[in-house]
Amino acid sequence: MGISSDQVGRQREFDGENMLGFPLLSDADRSVARQFGVKRFGPLPTKRATFVVSPERRVLAVIASETDMVTHADEALAALRS
Numbered sequence: 001m002g003i004s005s006d007q008v009g010r011q012r013e014f015d016g017e018n019m020l021g022f023p024l025l026s027d028a029d030r031s032v033a034r035q036f037g038v039k040r041f042g043p044l045p046t047k048r049a050t051f052v053v054s055p056e057r058r059v060l061a062v063i064a065s066e067t068d069m070v071t072h073a074d075e076a077l078a079a080l081r082s
Contacts, residue, residue: 003027005045048072052079 003025004011011024025032030046033039038047050072052061061079065071 001025003032005030005033050076052076 001023002020005027006014007028008026011026014020015024027033027046030039033046036049036051038049039045040047047064048066050061050063051059052063054060061075063072063075
């Protein structure tokens with residue numbers, strides 16, 4: 001699943017354009033971002049991070065890169081495979 005601070009309508013539009021194939025959740029008040037330590041102030045309200053979470057709800061990996069989305073995908077897949 002993906003979570004962002006975008007409103008639901010914007011997420012629907014984004015999913016329609018990109019056909020992601022997974023649910024997007026809206027964290028408009030940024031409470032989830034705060035709990036995961038990725039909330040910040042300024043024009044970009046949230047740091048870009050990927051969390052790989054096990055079925056037991058354990059965080060297996062945290063990938064943080066503001067510019068390299070390939071890194072997020074590659075490292076998340078590596079964490080899932082290990």
